Amino acid sequence: MDHAIWAEGLVKHFGETKALDGVDLAVRTGTVLGLLGPNGAGKTTTVRVLATLLRPDAGRATVNGFDVVSDAHRVRQLIGLTGQYASVDETLTGTENLLLIGRLLGMPRAQARQRAKELLAQFELTEAASRATKTYSGGMRRRLDLAASLVGQPPLLYLDEPTTGLDPRARVELWELIRRLVAGGTTVLLTTQYLDEADVLADEIMVIDHGRVIAAGTPDELKAKTGSQTLAVRPADDSQLPLVASVVGELACATPDVKGHLVTAQVTDPRVLPAVVRRLDDAGVVVTELALRTSSLNEVFLTLTGHPAGEPGGERDEQTDRPRAGERHTERSPA
Amino acid sequence: MTAITTTAPATPELSPRVSPLDGVRQSLTLAWRTIVQVRHNPWELGDFSFQPIMFVLLFTFVFGGAIAGDWQDYLQFMLPGMITMNMLFVTMYVAQGLNLDLTKGVFDRLRSLPIARWAPLAGRIAADQVKQAWSIVLVLGVGLILGFRIGTDLAQLLGAVLLLLVFALAFSWVSVLVGVVARDPERVQIFGFTALFPVTFVSNVFVPAESMPGWLQAFVNINPVSILSDACRALMLGDKTVGTPWHVASAGPPVLQSLLWAAVIVAIFAPLSVWAFKRKI
Numbered sequence: 001m002d003h004a005i006w007a008e009g010l011v012k013h014f015g016e017t018k019a020l021d022g023v024d025l026a027v028r029t030g031t032v033l034g035l036l037g038p039n040g041a042g043k044t045t046t047v048r049v050l051a052t053l054l055r056p057d058a059g060r061a062t063v064n065g066f067d068v069v070s071d072a073h074r075v076r077q078l079i080g081l082t083g084q085y086a087s088v089d090e091t092l093t094g095t096e097n098l099l100l101i102g103r104l105l106g107m108p109r110a111q112a113r114q115r116a117k118e119l120l121a122q123f124e125l126t127e128a129a130s131r132a133t134k135t136y137s138g139g140m141r142r143r144l145d146l147a148a149s150l151v152g153q154p155p156l157l158y159l160d161e162p163t164t165g166l167d168p169r170a171r172v173e174l175w176e177l178i179r180r181l182v183a184g185g186t187t188v189l190l191t192t193q194y195l196d197e198a199d200v201l202a203d204e205i206m207v208i209d210h211g212r213v214i215a216a217g218t219p220d221e222l223k224a225k226t227g228s229q230t231l232a233v234r235p236a237d238d239s240q241l242p243l244v245a246s247v248v249g250e251l252a253c254a255t256p257d258v259k260g261h262l263v264t265a266q267v268t269d270p271r272v273l274p275a276v277v278r279r280l281d282d283a284g285v286v287v288t289e290l291a292l293r294t295s296s297l298n299e300v301f302l303t304l305t306g307h308p309a310g311e312p313g314g315e316r317d318e319q320t321d322r323p324r325a326g327e328r329h330t331e332r333s334p335a
Numbered sequence: 336m337t338a339i340t341t342t343a344p345a346t347p348e349l350s351p352r353v354s355p356l357d358g359v360r361q362s363l364t365l366a367w368r369t370i371v372q373v374r375h376n377p378w379e380l381g382d383f384s385f386q387p388i389m390f391v392l393l394f395t396f397v398f399g400g401a402i403a404g405d406w407q408d409y410l411q412f413m414l415p416g417m418i419t420m421n422m423l424f425v426t427m428y429v430a431q432g433l434n435l436d437l438t439k440g441v442f443d444r445l446r447s448l449p450i451a452r453w454a455p456l457a458g459r460i461a462a463d464q465v466k467q468a469w470s471i472v473l474v475l476g477v478g479l480i481l482g483f484r485i486g487t488d489l490a491q492l493l494g495a496v497l498l499l500l501v502f503a504l505a506f507s508w509v510s511v512l513v514g515v516v517a518r519d520p521e522r523v524q525i526f527g528f529t530a531l532f533p534v535t536f537v538s539n540v541f542v543p544a545e546s547m548p549g550w551l552q553a554f555v556n557i558n559p560v561s562i563l564s565d566a567c568r569a570l571m572l573g574d575k576t577v578g579t580p581w582h583v584a585s586a587g588p589p590v591l592q593s594l595l596w597a598a599v600i601v602a603i604f605a606p607l608s609v610w611a612f613k614r615k616i
Contacts, residue, residue, distance in 0.1 A: 048443075051447045052446075052447065053443055053446055053447060066349075071351070073350070073351060073352050073353060073449055074349040074350075074351060076447060076448060076449035077349045077350070077449040078349070079447065081443070081444065081447040084440075087439050087440035087441055087443070087444060088441070088444070089368065089372075089441050090439065091372045091375055091376060092368065092371060092372065092375070093375075096368075096371055100364065100365075100367075100368050101444075101448065103364045103367075104361050104364055104365070104445075104448055104450050104454075105448065105449070106357065106360075132375060148444065149444075152448075
C-alpha cells in the first residue's frame with residue numbers, strides 16, 4: 001500500500017524533556033490517521049516535524065517519498081497545516097488572509113481572489129469575509145484556519161487539534177467539513193485529545209504517550225482492546241459498594257474502579273448492562289446512577305498504560321520545556 | 336456548505352527550491368500585508384505619528400528657549416536629531432510585529448508554506464522602511480511648519496533621508512533580535528524604553544555635547560545617534576549653522592562614520608539574530 005506519510009524512529013528533545021522518543025508512523029494515501037494523546041504527549045511535536053517546522057534529533061520522515069529535512073521545500077508544496085498554533089493573521093480580514101496565502105503560493109491576483117471567494121463561500125464565511133479575523137467566533141476562526149490551509153489544494157492535510165475549545169455544534173460542523181475533504185481524496189493526519197473525534201474521523205488511530213506510540217489500529221480494533229464504553233454504577237447504600245464492584249467486575253470481565261461512591265468498569269459487550277441490572281435487582285441493590293458512556297481518553301489510557309492520562313490543560317505546554325506536574329509518576333487510583 | 340473542491344490528489348510538479356526572484360515577490364506580498372494592517376488599524380499610524388509630533392512641540396517650545404535662548408534657533412538644531420531618534424524608535428515596530436507573528440502562530444503557518452525562508456523577515460523589514468519614510472516626512476513636515484529652514488539643496492536633503500533609511504535597515508537587525516528573544520510584545524516595548532531612551536538621550540540630539548561633563552562627552556561623541564544626527568544636520572543645514580556651537584564643518588566625516596556604524600551593527604547583530612531565530616523555531 002502507498003504511504004503518503006512515513007516516519008521512523010523520530011526523536012526530539014527540548015532541553016531536558018524528551019518530546020519524541022522514537023515515533024514510528026505511517027499514513028496510507030487517502031486515509032485519515034488519528035494521533036490520539038493527552039496534552040504534552042508529543043502530538044504537536046510530531047506534526048511540526050512532519051510539517052518541516054522542526055528538525056528531528058534522530059530518525060527520518062518522508063511525505064510522498066520526500067524527506068522532510070533534506071527535501072523540505074517539496075514537502076511544503078504538498079501539505080496544508082492547520083491547528084492550534086498555525087494561525088491566521090488576526091488583524092486582516094478573512095478575504096485578505098486567504099488572498100495573502102494565495103499570492104504567497106504564486107497565484108496571479110485574480111486567481112487568488114477567486115480562490116479566496118470560493119473557499120469563503122464553501123466555509124460559510126462570505127458574510128464575514130471583509131471583517132477583521134479577530135472579531136470571528138471560535139468556530140469561524142477554525143473554519144478560516146482550515147480554509148487557509150486549503151488554498152493551494154494540498155493533497156495532504158495536517159489538522160492539529162482542530163476542534164479543541166470549540167462548542168459541540170461548531171465541532172460537529174468542522175467534522176462534517178473534514179469528512180468531505182477526505183471524501184475528495186485528501187490524506188489527513190489528525191491529532192486530538194478526544195476519543196470520539198478520532199473514532200468519528202479516523203481510519204486508523206495511534207495512541208501516543210510520553211513521545212511514544214503505545215497502541216495502534218483501526219478504531220474498532222482499539223475499542224475491542226481497550227473497551228469502548230464505561231459502565232458506571234452508584235449504589236444508594238455505600239455498604240453495598242463491594243457487592244456492586246464484584247458483580248460489575250464479574251460481568252464486565254474487567255477490574256472495576258471504585259472512586260468515592262461510584263463503581264466504573266470498561267465494557268466491550270453491550271449485553272453487560274442488562275445483565276448487571278438483572279443481577280443487582282436480584283440482589284436487591286438500589287442504585288442512584290447507572291450509565292453506559294463512551295470511554296474518555298483517560299479511561300483508554302488507564303487500560304493501555306495503567307496510568308491516567310493526566311488532566312488535559314494542566315500539563316506541560318509542548319512548546320516550552322516546563323515539566324508536567326507529576327505526570328510520569330501518577331499512581332493508579334486505588335481499585 | 337456546498338461541495339468542496341479542494342484536492343488534487345495527483346502529485347503536482349514540485350520545484351526543488353525557491354528562486355530568489357520568487358523570494359523577492361513573496362517578501363513584497365508579506366510587506367503588503369503589514370501595510371494593510373496599518374490601514375485596518377490607523378491608530379498604529381498614530382502611535383508613530385503623535386509621539387514624534389509631541390516631542391517636536393515639547394522640546395521646541397518648553398525647553399528650546401532655555402537651552403538655546405531662542406526656540407527658533409533650537410528648532411534648527413534639534414530637528415535633524417529628532418528625526419534620527421524617531422527613526423530608531425520606529426525600528427521597534429519590526430520587533431513588535433515579528434514578536435506578534437511568532438507568539439500568535441502566524442509565523443508557523445508562513446513557514447509551512449513553500450516560500451523562501453527569509454521572505455517573512457524581509458517582508459517585515461521592507462514594510463518597516465515604508466513606515467520609516469512616512470515618519471521622516473512627518474517630523475520634517477511638522478518642523479517646516481514650525482519654521483525649520485533647510486540650508487542645503489534637495490539632493491542633500493534626499494541624501495539625509497537615504498542615510499537614515501540605510502541606518503534604519505541596519506538597525507532592524509537589532510530589533511529582529513529583540514523581537515525573537517522577547518517573550519511577548521509588551522516586553523518589546525519595555526526594551527524600547529529602557530534601552531533606546533538612554534542611548535538616544537545621551538547623545539547630541541537635544542543639547543550639544545560640549546555642555547556635558549567630559550566623561551559623558553566621550554560616550555556622546557562615539558554614540559552613533561550623535562554621529563548620525565550630525566550627518567543629518569550637515570546635510571540639511573549646511574553652512575546655515577556657521578557660528579553656532581552645533582555647526583558641522585563638513586558632511587563627509589559624519590556620513591562615513593554613520594555608514595561604518597551601520598556596517599558594524601549588521602556585522603554583530605545579523606548573525607546573532609539569525610542564530611537566535613533558528614534556535615527559537
